[in-house]
Amino acid sequence: MANDFSALEREFDEGVRALSAEDTSIQKAETYLASAHAAHRHGSIAWSATPRILNDAQIQILSAAAETCGSIMDKVAKLYLKDASFRSRFGFTPEVEALTLVPTGYETVVPLARVDVDFCGRSGALQVRGISVDGFTSMTSTVEVTRAEQMTDAYRAFAEKHADIEAFDSVDALVQTLRATYRTWANANAGTHNCESPALGIVGYPEEADLDEVADICERFAEFGVFARFVDICNLRVETAAGEPRLVDDDGPIACVYRLATSEEIAMRPCPGTSALEEAARRGLACVIGGFSTWSCATDALFDALRAPEAMNELSDEEMAFIEEHVPAPGSESSVAGERLGLFVFGGKLAGVFPESADRDIMGECRDHVYRGCLVVHE
Numbered sequence: 001m002a003n004d005f006s007a008l009e010r011e012f013d014e015g016v017r018a019l020s021a022e023d024t025s026i027q028k029a030e031t032y033l034a035s036a037h038a039a040h041r042h043g044s045i046a047w048s049a050t051p052r053i054l055n056d057a058q059i060q061i062l063s064a065a066a067e068t069c070g071s072i073m074d075k076v077a078k079l080y081l082k083d084a085s086f087r088s089r090f091g092f093t094p095e096v097e098a099l100t101l102v103p104t105g106y107e108t109v110v111p112l113a114r115v116d117v118d119f120c121g122r123s124g125a126l127q128v129r130g131i132s133v134d135g136f137t138s139m140t141s142t143v144e145v146t147r148a149e150q151m152t153d154a155y156r157a158f159a160e161k162h163a164d165i166e167a168f169d170s171v172d173a174l175v176q177t178l179r180a181t182y183r184t185w186a187n188a189n190a191g192t193h194n195c196e197s198p199a200l201g202i203v204g205y206p207e208e209a210d211l212d213e214v215a216d217i218c219e220r221f222a223e224f225g226v227f228a229r230f231v232d233i234c235n236l237r238v239e240t241a242a243g244e245p246r247l248v249d250d251d252g253p254i255a256c257v258y259r260l261a262t263s264e265e266i267a268m269r270p271c272p273g274t275s276a277l278e279e280a281a282r283r284g285l286a287c288v289i290g291g292f293s294t295w296s297c298a299t300d301a302l303f304d305a306l307r308a309p310e311a312m313n314e315l316s317d318e319e320m321a322f323i324e325e326h327v328p329a330p331g332s333e334s335s336v337a338g339e340r341l342g343l344f345v346f347g348g349k350l351a352g353v354f355p356e357s358a359d360r361d362i363m364g365e366c367r368d369h370v371y372r373g374c375l376v377v378h379e
Contacts, residue, residue, distance in 0.1 A: 006121065008162070008377060013050040015154035025156075026362060029148035036144045037216035047145045049152055049362050051373035052339070052355035054121070059376050061124050062117075062343060063350040068322045069115045069128065070348035073297045075314045076305065077109040080296040086310040090301045095267040102281045104291035105186040111177055112136070112290050113297065113345045114354075117326075120338030127336040128327045131302065133294040135204060135260030136344065138371075139170045140213040142354050146373025164378040170344045170352025175220045177346040178289055182256045185287040191244050193255045197224070198287070201231035201249065203277065204260030217258075233261055236273035238280055247280035257288045263295035303330045 114132040146167050188195040202214050214230045221228035235249040246253045266274045280286040306323050342354030358370040
């Protein structure tokens with residue numbers, strides 16, 4: 001059973017409250033956040049100086065849940081592609097279903113996902129509440145707020161007592177997973193494509209994208225010599241140059257696509273750009289990370305489908321036991337009195353934790369959404 005680590009959070013919080021009026025570390029942290037890529041679309045980010053703190057036992061539970069969910073999603077997505085009867089359980093429109101059947105050109109079916117869970121740190125109880133597979137947000141905010149919290153004198157005092165502290169970097173994990181997935185794509189080195197530095201487009205609708213987070217991801221890619229940029233999905237087209245068809249926008253060719261727009265949006269909001277993206281995927285002109293078939297893992301129909309005979313035949317006894325214990329029937333209330341956490345599951349592994357928002361910001365004021373960082377203390 002996991003220990004309750006709220007005592008460590010209280011210890012950290014007491015250190016924050018003990019900071020003197022002359023302390024400048026909070027101001028330095030806020031200055032850092034103001035210069036970093038975070039959730040700035042609605043003004044300066046509201047943040048808490050006290051992070052969510054997890055211990056080894058809790059991380060073990062969350063990691064095991066992430067890996068089991070990753071394996072279940074991979075099997076369900078593969079079954080969805082090969083079994084028309086199982087596909088019918090999802091009730092997709094013909095347009096959505098047709099899009100989800102476009103091949104990816106690589107083996108891993110669900111390379112990226114976020115699993116939202118209710119988690120009780122004291123008991124270790126966990127319940128899955130939802131899954132996202134397209135366009136994650138809040139990764140940058142969590143990473144940057146964690147860094148800001150680590151700049152405070154309260155963190156320094158805390159770290160003197162607890163030396164082995166780990167901080168997730170889910171943005172770096174995302175970049176590495178995208179690169180690794182592209183390397184396995186059938187056409188990664190075909191034509192003008194480059195396996196190590198493909199031109200990458202982060203594709204979505206501008207009015208819905210978190211462009212600050214996109215900018216952070218692009219900067220991370222640049223560190224590895226990969227040119228990445230945001231691409232308005234409506235500006236995509238397939239053109240032929242030197243006798244070779246390729247996916248392009250106004251700024252040039254795109255070999256790899258990290259998709260922010262959901263499969264359902266793309267199918268139900270058709271335009272020349274969405275048609276070009278689908279064509280490029282079908283013809284192997286660009287690697288669309290996550291493909292479109294992952295949509296089968298992101299709808300409410302998934303929780304029912306997991307209990308279908310076809311799915312049960314594919315799942316291991318351990319996976320079926322996990323579903324029975326941790327995946328509620330659709331529409332049921334959570335039985336876990338705990339905190340909501342978002343688990344970033346990249347490549348089937350736990351790559352980051354997005355904590356539930358805090359009640360008060362750094363100034364002690366009540367706010368609707370206050371970002372928290374996340375630390376793991378190994379003791």
